[in-house]
Amino acid sequence: MKKLDLDFVRNCFPAFEHPLPAKTAFFENAGGSYVARPVLEQYMHFYSANKVQPYGASEICHAAGEQMDAGRNTMAELLGVDKGTVTIGPSTTQNFNTLAVACQAIVHQGDSVIVTQQDHEANIGAWERLCHRQQADLHHWPIEKNGELDIAQLEALIDDSVKVICMTHSSNIVGTINPVEQVIAIARPRGIRVVVDGVSFAPHQWPDIPTLLPDAYGFSTYKTYATHLGIMFVAADFADQLDPQCHYFNLHYPEKRFDAAGPDHASIAALDGLGVYFSNSYDHHIGNEATTLYEKAQAVSALMHNHESEICAHFLQGIASLPLTIVGRDTMNGREANIALTSSKLSSSAMSEALAKADIAAGHGDFYATRLLEHAGVSNTEDGVLRVSFAHYNTQDEVDRVIETLNAVHAGV
Numbered sequence: 314m315k316k317l318d319l320d321f322v323r324n325c326f327p328a329f330e331h332p333l334p335a336k337t338a339f340f341e342n343a344g345g346s347y348v349a350r351p352v353l354e355q356y357m358h359f360y361s362a363n364k365v366q367p368y369g370a371s372e373i374c375h376a377a378g379e380q381m382d383a384g385r386n387t388m389a390e391l392l393g394v395d396k397g398t399v400t401i402g403p404s405t406t407q408n409f410n411t412l413a414v415a416c417q418a419i420v421h422q423g424d425s426v427i428v429t430q431q432d433h434e435a436n437i438g439a440w441e442r443l444c445h446r447q448q449a450d451l452h453h454w455p456i457e458k459n460g461e462l463d464i465a466q467l468e469a470l471i472d473d474s475v476k477v478i479c480m481t482h483s484s485n486i487v488g489t490i491n492p493v494e495q496v497i498a499i500a501r502p503r504g505i506r507v508v509v510d511g512v513s514f515a516p517h518q519w520p521d522i523p524t525l526l527p528d529a530y531g532f533s534t535y536k537t538y539a540t541h542l543g544i545m546f547v548a549a550d551f552a553d554q555l556d557p558q559c560h561y562f563n564l565h566y567p568e569k570r571f572d573a574a575g576p577d578h579a580s581i582a583a584l585d586g587l588g589v590y591f592s593n594s595y596d597h598h599i600g601n602e603a604t605t606l607y608e609k610a611q612a613v614s615a616l617m618h619n620h621e622s623e624i625c626a627h628f629l630q631g632i633a634s635l636p637l638t639i640v641g642r643d644t645m646n647g648r649e650a651n652i653a654l655t656s657s658k659l660s661s662s663a664m665s666e667a668l669a670k671a672d673i674a675a676g677h678g679d680f681y682a683t684r685l686l687e688h689a690g691v692s693n694t695e696d697g698v699l700r701v702s703f704a705h706y707n708t709q710d711e712v713d714r715v716i717e718t719l720n721a722v723h724a725g726v
């Protein structure tokens with residue numbers, strides 16, 4: 314496989330032209346990534362040239378509407394799905410909350426919903442509240458000792474009462490890629506819907522919805538090098554069963570059915586820049602033959618993933634002799650480059666502070682996966698784990714700085 318050209322990549326991110334990002338080794342990517350230049354350009358263009366009520370008769374309102382349509386169309390093309398199946402909301406937390414409310418049409422008294430102990434609160438709390446309102450049962454797919462999920466535990470929870478299974482594609486703490494295909498294969502013949510949280514997965518591997526065929530799939534574009542939005546695919550046959558959550562007069566726009574909020578127009582318009590970023594990167598690395606944006610995103614994302622996996626494997630090797638416990642597996646086999654760890658010698662906050670002194674950004678805490686940490690035996694969830702989360706623009710030199718600093722701070726205790 315071709316190598317990712319890091320000079321090309323880093324040139325596509327204006328952040329690196331500024332003093333603080335230039336000197337910081339940034340490993341807080343799971344909290345939000347830097348933004349690619351074409352996205353910023355489109356965002357600026359909307360706010361400077363088109364910042365009006367879109368879709369009106371005047372030329373400027375028309376231009377604003379066109380820019381927003383381009384953002385929506387590009388997102389659907391990048392995902393390889395019909396535009397009507399893509400809800401754009403302000404965040405994934407908001408989108409899943411809206412989806413859970415819409416699911417009141419299919420979850421009734423005596424039914425049940427399964428959530429995992431591995432998920433971010435965004436894909437648990439909304440379902441817990443739904444079950445409470447509907448007098449339905451909430452079941453927790455438990456994690457194993459190392460934080461991973463075992464499909465046998467899910468199978469034991471499945472019966473005729475289950476209407477929805479909510480799971481993460483890869484957790485923002487554990488990093489293991491979960492067997493979503495297997496879960497769908499178990500659920501679909503029984504008429505159970507599968508809602509997938511791809512927020513932590515998508516920055517590392519662009520979601521392949523046409524292959525995976527989930528009932529619903531959410532991720533957040535502020536972690537995939539773009540603006541602060543939540544993207545939610547809802548399969549048409551699933552959407553048709555649910556209570557719409559939009560204004561009644563917008564019902565004939567399928568993409569608005571689960572849009573209860575109306576997010577920032579400029580942020581939607583700027584999503585077109587993500588298509589430009591993937592497209593330019595495809596042309597640079599692979600060639601400029603005509604192909605769909607979906608195929609380009611998949612191909613480029615494979616290069617990004619490969620690069621991240623290589624430098625993350627180097628990281629795991631470099632810290633192997635330290636008294637650290639990694640949540641999940643300690644190899645890159647079947648996991649994303651997102652490593653959460655604790656030390657038997659130092660608090661997570663002490664490690665984070667030592668890294669910060671060396672101009673390395675890597676945070677600590679529970680990252681809103683509080684329930685996971687509680688079940689994984691991290692007793693002080695406030696101190697939580699140190700999380701070193703990678704993006705494709707990180708370099709091996711930056712990784713070496715993290716390794717050196719973690720070794721040095723452990724040598725000092």
Ligand SMILES: Cc1ncc(COP(=O)(O)O)c(C=O)c1O
Pocket residue numbers: 343344403404405406407433435436481483484485510512513532533542543
């Ligand atoms: C795995 C995971 N799911 C869901 C969310 C919530 O996403 P948002 O901030 O868009 O609501 C996050 C945010 O960090 C996350 O990491």
